Amino acid sequence: MRPRRLRQSPALRRMVRETTVTIADVIYPLFVRPGHDLQIPIRSLPGQSQWSIDRLMREVTECADLGIPAVMLFGIPDHKDALGSDNWSPDGIVPSAIRAIKRDVPEMVVISDMCLCEYTDHGHCGEINHADSCNFNAALPNGYLLNDATLELLARSSVAHAEAGADVIAPSGMIDGMVGTIRAALDGAGFEHVLIMSYAVKYASSFYGPFREAAESPPQFGDRSQYQMDPGNRREALKEAALDVAEGADVIMVKPALPYLDVLSDVRGAYDVPVAAYQVSGEYAMLHAAAANGWLDLERTARETLTGIKRAGADMILTYFAKDVARWGNA
Numbered sequence: 077m078r079p080r081r082l083r084q085s086p087a088l089r090r091m092v093r094e095t096t097v098t099i100a101d102v103i104y105p106l107f108v109r110p111g112h113d114l115q116i117p118i119r120s121l122p123g124q125s126q127w128s129i130d131r132l133m134r135e136v137t138e139c140a141d142l143g144i145p146a147v148m149l150f151g152i153p154d155h156k157d158a159l160g161s162d163n164w165s166p167d168g169i170v171p172s173a174i175r176a177i178k179r180d181v182p183e184m185v186v187i188s189d190m191c192l193c194e195y196t197d198h199g200h201c202g203e204i205n206h207a208d209s210c211n212f213n214a215a216l217p218n219g220y221l222l223n224d225a226t227l228e229l230l231a232r233s234s235v236a237h238a239e240a241g242a243d244v245i246a247p248s249g250m251i252d253g254m255v256g257t258i259r260a261a262l263d264g265a266g267f268e269h270v271l272i273m274s275y276a277v278k279y280a281s282s283f284y285g286p287f288r289e290a291a292e293s294p295p296q297f298g299d300r301s302q303y304q305m306d307p308g309n310r311r312e313a314l315k316e317a318a319l320d321v322a323e324g325a326d327v328i329m330v331k332p333a334l335p336y337l338d339v340l341s342d343v344r345g346a347y348d349v350p351v352a353a354y355q356v357s358g359e360y361a362m363l364h365a366a367a368a369n370g371w372l373d374l375e376r377t378a379r380e381t382l383t384g385i386k387r388a389g390a391d392m393i394l395t396y397f398a399k400d401v402a403r404w405g406n407a
């Protein structure tokens with residue numbers, strides 16, 4: 077046997093390549109904020125910006141022209157409060173952006189990130205147990221995230237985003253029961269056709285650092301390890317995925333991607349639903365930083381990471397490299 081026979085020319089290598097990342101595999105995360113004619117570059121995510129809705133439309137139109145099938149929206153509201161009310165207001169920043177995209181670029185699949193941390197003044201993913209919170213429970217610790225009270229807020233917000241035209245609701249808070257609650261709320265409001273892409277397996281990762289600058293959403297106290305998964309746990313990922321599949325998730329996600337390829341592969345093998353992986357802000361930023369120093373070739377390393385993520389089992393990849401994938405082609 078001489079396996080090298082299959083590697084001797086670019087054409088032969090292309091013919092036997094098992095995994096190729098194409099533009100149909102990627103989803104582009106976008107940050108939207110109130111205002112007019114705004115494009116505010118995000119320092120720690122080179123090439124990424126916060127957009128006002130008018131400028132976002134140009135960006136989404138360009139994405140559609142490049143062949144990007146879907147965008148994921150994150151909102152930066154003007155107003156934050158204890159319950160994150162901007163998330164379910166029909167005039168909130170994300171519902172407004174969804175309506176604008178579905179009006180101007182109706183073929184674009186709009187995925188709405190569904191969490192409260194971008195909208196709460198404390199930066200946590202739901203209602204917090206506190207003496208003056210409306211659902212205060214003296215038996216629970218101060219500062220504890222109130223699971224079931226938060227589910228009600230997620231249900232209300234999901235219906236608001238579906239009313240605005242979202243194709244997919246993507247609950248990201250790792251709140252127990254979030255998928256079942258959102259499915260029931262959507263069905264109850266007549267939105268049986270709206271998909272749920274669950275952040276089923278989301279780790280409490282340090283690779284989210286640049287995102288928190290981008291979304292202006294760092295927790296004001298503590299961290300999110302009460303509800304996000306511990307990086308040392310692999311079996312537990314299958315338990316989390318099983319719950320979300322049973323509750324009706326149409327797509328399940330593993331996040332981050334590169335440090336969790338074993339988990340991604342496990343989840344892919346265990347379930348028949350499509351699996352998404354999120355190449356998070358820190359994964360993107362570290363490649364850019366190394367390339368800016370001349371230490372790595374950005375295109376080659378980025379393509380290699382995306383190929384690895386797909387090879388491990390991702391059917392779709394949320395990545396800040398989405399537009400680059402289009403420019404690079406499939407060579």
Ligand SMILES: [Zn+2]
Nearest residue numbers: 191193201249
């Ligand atoms: Zn959150």
